[in-house]
Amino acid sequence: MGFSDIMRERMFGPLPGKYGEYADLIHDAGAHLLDLINDVLDMSKIEAAKYELVREDLDAREPISAALRLMRLQADDVGVQLRGVLPSQPLDVLADRRALKQIVLNLISNALKFTPAGGLVTVSMSALAGALELTVADTGLGIAEEDLARLGRPFEQAGTAGQQARGTGLGLSLVRAFAELHGGEMAIESRLGEGTAVTVRLPVLVAPQSNGGGGHDEHDFRYEPELPTAQVIAFDPRR
Numbered sequence: 001m002g003f004s005d006i007m008r009e010r011m012f013g014p015l016p017g018k019y020g021e022y023a024d025l026i027h028d029a030g031a032h033l034l035d036l037i038n039d040v041l042d043m044s045k046i047e048a049a050k051y052e053l054v055r056e057d058l059d060a061r062e063p064i065s066a067a068l069r070l071m072r073l074q075a076d077d078v079g080v081q082l083r084g085v086l087p088s089q090p091l092d093v094l095a096d097r098r099a100l101k102q103i104v105l106n107l108i109s110n111a112l113k114f115t116p117a118g119g120l121v122t123v124s125m126s127a128l129a130g131a132l133e134l135t136v137a138d139t140g141l142g143i144a145e146e147d148l149a150r151l152g153r154p155f156e157q158a159g160t161a162g163q164q165a166r167g168t169g170l171g172l173s174l175v176r177a178f179a180e181l182h183g184g185e186m187a188i189e190s191r192l193g194e195g196t197a198v199t200v201r202l203p204v205l206v207a208p209q210s211n212g213g214g215g216h217d218e219h220d221f222r223y224e225p226e227l228p229t230a231q232v233i234a235f236d237p238r239r
Contacts (some may be wrong), residue, residue: 001030008211038067039170042102046177053096053181057206060091060100060132064125067104073111079117085124092206093132100134107136107198114196115140132204133185137197143190145227175200 005175007015007023027210068084071115075082104123111121119139127195175198177185184202 001034003025004030013174016096020099039174042174043170043177046174050160051177051181053099053102055094055096057092057094058097060085060093060095060125060184060204063097063101064104064123064134067101067108068123071105073109074109075112075121078112078115080112081116082112083120085122087126091125091127091132093202093204094206095132095182095202095204096178099181103134103178103200104136106175107134107200109135110171110198111138111140111196114121114138118189127205128201130203132202133199134202135197135199137195142192144190146193172198174180 004014004023004027008020008027010020024238032103042051064086065084067084072082097179108121108123115121115138121136124135148156172186172188179186179202182202182204184200184204187199187201188196189194
């Protein structure tokens with residue numbers, strides 16, 4: 001990836017058109033492989049009970065906003081609108097910054113994989129009932145009820161063979177694991193043909209808040225899908 005970056009930046013002179021395109025492809029493929037390797041390493045550490053959270057006081061909006069920025073280009077590439085609905089005031093938590101970011105990155109990545117062009121993926125965050133609540137909802141293909149029970153286990157996937165080939169099946173299991181490491185839980189709501197909403201609840205608020213931080217950005221948008229099939233999944237690495 002380092003050498004492909006050098007080529008992409010043309011540090012030693014211009015590249016013919018095709019070679020510039022190839023440098024971009026090398027970089028993108030390397031980034032994809034690095035993501036997969038990191039997912040496998042994280043899951044291995046979690047299953048070996050060697051993963052330790054680095055808790056710090058932070059505004060929960062920061063890692064969530066960073067994840068949204070990282071995924072916006074990918075959403076644009078597949079023609080899906082990505083929207084964040086975050087509190088307008090700081091939401092102070094004691095949590096692992098990287099884990100929060102990874103939770104949202106994995107959930108957005110999954111949502112984009114199963115949402116056709118022209119669809120919508122919404123990331124919302126609020127303080128509710130003394131916990132931080134993160135929800136990633138999409139207007140995509142949805143998940144069959146019989147698949148819900150196994151999703152969230154390592155290497156389990158839903159969708160077509162082509163969709164499954166775009167990942168390892170570790171995304172939701174990592175989300176579930178990071179949630180439980182924080183003392184929280186993950187819930188999936190879905191209906192075929194109507195979309196999916198994944199909610200993570202984490203008891204990490206520094207000071208309990210009942211109003212989600214005093215209002216939200218994106219005032220023109222409230223997305224509350226009616227998806228009745230819900231399942232709360234707790235992480236157990238032995239499953």
